[in-house]
Amino acid sequence: MIDDKTAREAVVRAADELFYTRGVQAVGMDAVRTAAGVSLKRIYSLFASKDELVVAVLHHRTAVWDAGLASTSERATSARERILAVFDFLDAWFREPDFRGCAFINAHGELGASSSAVADAVREQKRTFQEYVARLVADAGAPPALAPQLAILAEGAQTTAAISGSPEAAHQARAAAETLLDVATGRR
Structure with missing residues (x-):
């Protein structure tokens, strides 16, 4: 399992690319999960x-x-x-x-x-x-x-x-x- 810092960085980078390309409101958290390779439960433990x-x-x-x-x-x-x-x-x-x-x-x-x-x-x-x-x-x-x-x-x-x-x-x-x-x- 990857540590929180690495997981956080992966989520931020994936979200950054998705939000910038598609727009924030058009991107669901499932898309972020898939792009980051981090479970939704883990994402919400990192970001409220x-x-x-x-x-x-x-x-x-x-x-x-x-x-x-x-x-x-x-x-x-x-x-x-x-x-x-x-x-x-x-x-x-x-x-x-x-x-x-x-x-x-x-x-x-x-x-x-x-x-x-x-x-x-x-x-x-x-x-x-x-x-x-x-x-x-x-x-x-x-x-x-x-x-x-x-x-x-x-x-x-x-x-x-x-x-x-x-x-x-x-x-x-x-x-x-x-x-x-x-x-x-x-x-x-």
Whole structure:
């Protein structure tokens, strides 16, 4: 028998893939059980409810998102390039064959009105992303008001890419971010 940590990870990964591909409400716990190879009884011993599992999936997604941003930004050689790396990260993500938009926005759209735990997990991820962008903006010596503008560009690019089915939104958002950076820092 596998230990709880391994079983939990298997369930979260299986649920993540299923929820992201099909939507949270379209996926029953039997599908999660089958995909994870963990009994339903064991799943419910690890997660008290489907909402609790959704929140665990969102926390997993947060870790993946944060690691992807960090990996992309560490290749940048300046504060300005670290900001623009956010949009390079988005471009690479939008080109993945399984891209279905932002899992946080998707989960909030499905469950945000009925699950405060899901809404809170989504808000927390969005808040930490905005704080990350704010740190990048501060490092670049740009005015603090630029940070929410850049975060909105990134969020809008995710939604646009998902709906249009085209990764071009990342390039367009990056170009807008460059313009905003130039104006904010007096480069033009």
